[in-house]
Amino acid sequence: MTSGGAGDGGERVSTGIPGLDEILIGGLARHRLCLVEGLPGAGKTTFTLQFLLEGRRRGERSMYVTLSETEDELRAAAASHGWSLDGLSVIELSTVRSVDDQQTLLHPAEFELGETTGRILARVEQEKPERLVIDNLSELRMLAQTPLRYRWQFFALRRVFTRLGCTVLMLDDKTARPYDLQVHTIVHGVIALERGSLDTYGAERLALNAVKMRGLEFHRGAHDYAINTGGLAVYPRVATYPGRPEPLSAIVSTGVPKLDDLLGGGLATGSSTLLIGPTGTGKSSAVTRCMLAALQRGESAACFIFDEQRSTLRQRSASLGMDLAPYEESGRLRLHEFNPGELSPGRFAYNVTRAVEVDGARTIVIDSLNGYETALAQTSNARPTPHPRPARHGQSLRRNRGLQ
Ligand SMILES: Nc1ncnc2c1ncn2[C@@H]1O[C@H](COP(=O)(O)OP(=O)(O)OP(=O)(O)O)[C@@H](O)[C@H]1O
Ligand SMILES: [Mg+2]
CATH class of the missing domain: 3.40.50.300 (P-loop containing nucleotide triphosphate hydrolases)
Structure with missing residues (x-):
């Protein structure tokens, strides 16, 4: 009660x-x-x-x-x-x-x-x-x-x-x-x-x-x-939560010194960054590098994967010298794999908010937004009410959950 x-x-x-x-x-x-x-x-x-x-x-x-x-x-x-x-x-x-x-x-x-x-x-x-x-x-x-x-x-x-x-x-x-x-x-x-x-x-x-x-x-x-x-x-649904104050912004390293230089020091906490590029240009590997940098700083991170399997991500990262195993074993890194055909946006949002609020993740990776969008497109006709576009979804997640 x-x-x-x-x-x-x-x-x-x-x-x-x-x-x-x-x-x-x-x-x-x-x-x-x-x-x-x-x-x-x-x-x-x-x-x-x-x-x-x-x-x-x-x-x-x-x-x-x-x-x-x-x-x-x-x-x-x-x-x-x-x-x-x-x-x-x-x-x-x-x-x-x-x-x-x-x-x-x-x-x-x-x-x-x-x-x-x-x-x-x-x-x-x-x-x-x-x-x-x-x-x-x-x-x-x-x-x-x-x-x-x-x-x-x-x-x-x-x-x-x-x-x-x-x-x-x-x-x-x-x-x-x-x-x-x-x-x-x-x-x-x-x-x-x-x-x-x-x-x-x-x-x-x-x-x-x-x-x-x-x-x-x-x-x-x-x-x-x-x-x-x-x-x-x-x-x-995340949209129902009252707004929270924007988190204080700091600059954190991407793990790639030249990229940090380009970005004026690195990524701003509390911000979302969209990495765009054709297939095979290294987007997944680049975000894994950012995630690894966060883990090496002692933070926790979560990665939501739509386009490939966890095992593929682990192997590719290891072959590029980024061994994720110790962080997964310690529980500071969690890899969440979704089947786009089965995704419900509410369930996805719930998992992201849990990653932040319960697991304490301060870096969230969604790989890729296309996979997420595809999943929403497949389910949008079946929804009793229209679903917000991923960008809006992401904004409310960030605003309400203090994501970095
Ligand atoms: N053990 C289970 N594990 C997972 N899903 C289950 C399980 N048992 C039932 N379900 C799912 O729950 C659905 C039925 O749930 P439930 O009996 O509560 O519905 P209901 O609304 O009471 O149905 P009815 O109007 O026919 O009484 C099933 O169609 C099935 O999909
Ligand atoms: Mg019944």
């Missing part, structure tokens, strides 16, 4: 999802109801399991009510991420009954709806969870059949959850046609998990958008996320 950001005074609940609390400036509003919506496979279940596991870690009573999957399926999905659900309360209320269960099949919809919400409420009253997940609303909507009946049931649930002080995540797979926006007006917050267009060739793009958080400050817009084994990771 973290206290709220400026201007809201509300208590926040940590989501347990790396990067998301940063976007929400501390987490979700405690004791409130938030909708997590996304098409099938967008990661809603994974998201909410992380939320409940974080609750368990903090000793909070946590409950998962599944209306769409069986408990076995849920446990298997959790196990695939290496999670045990021990200590969580899992309530399976499947609305799709077995064909043998003739009595249930013949129930009129209104009765079934009342029965389902009644069973949810009974368990919630009994166990008084502090964190609660309802997966998912499509099932309730289907049972309700009319918008009015659905809304009544929704209010009934919300009243009890609020009285008991639950922090609730309700999932919606957006399968209702036309898409039902009325629930947006009832809930306190809405988080959308958006998948990029699948008709575009290339890697799928996933973006998280905090659409609304009543009365809370948060970072709006699309933030890339990934579903990894081990859960969702969200990469807060």
Whole structure:
């Protein structure tokens, strides 16, 4: 739990999802109801399991009510991420009954709806969870059949959850046609998990958008996320950070005396330098020399490679008398290799900021900007929102992260 950001005074609940609390400036509003919506496979279940596991870690009573999957399926999905659900309360209320269960099949919809919400409420009253997940609303909507009946049931649930002080995540797979926006007006917050267009060739793009958080400050817009084994990771987009003061500038050597002379002493810290030239003119080797000079001064450095493999860079550098091995072994040099076809700009920015803020790198090399641009071009059509050009991206990285 973290206290709220400026201007809201509300208590926040940590989501347990790396990067998301940063976007929400501390987490979700405690004791409130938030909708997590996304098409099938967008990661809603994974998201909410992380939320409940974080609750368990903090000793909070946590409950998962599944209306769409069986408990076995849920446990298997959790196990695939290496999670045990021990200590969580899992309530399976499947609305799709077995064909043998003739009595249930013949129930009129209104009765079934009342029965389902009644069973949810009974368990919630009994166990008084502090964190609660309802997966998912499509099932309730289907049972309700009319918008009015659905809304009544929704209010009934919300009243009890609020009285008991639950922090609730309700999932919606957006399968209702036309898409039902009325629930947006009832809930306190809405988080959308958006998948990029699948008709575009290339890697799928996933973006998280905090659409609304009543009365809370948060970072709006699309933030890339990934579903990894081990859960969702969200990469807060750099443009959302408030500006930081420009770092004090000093002049550092490039490691090439004549180049230093040309540059009036060397490179200015806090600046970006673009090295331009046709292929084979030694751009990569020249920047490796600059990086080595920084390492020899005792600094840390990071190199982001798009166009070749780490092993190629190591071998070429060694053959030119620049042995990078000791610096890699000591952890002061980190070589990050990206496949341009799989790159998400948010993930890249996250890695660069970590290199500066966590690993303490003061020289960052991106080899090459063309590779980075190619990667963005491949993904730009699939983005739910337009992506800034690399130059702008680089500027905000530098301004906000104090890069040299
Ligand atoms: N163990 C895992 N490692 C990596 N990725 C996984 C793993 N398990 C699931 N995924 C990815 O997560 C996606 C599904 O996530 P999840 O079940 O949370 O989505 P969902 O939004 O709840 O889907 P639905 O609406 O069908 O319930 C899968 O399509 C798969 O790409
Ligand atoms: Mg699911």
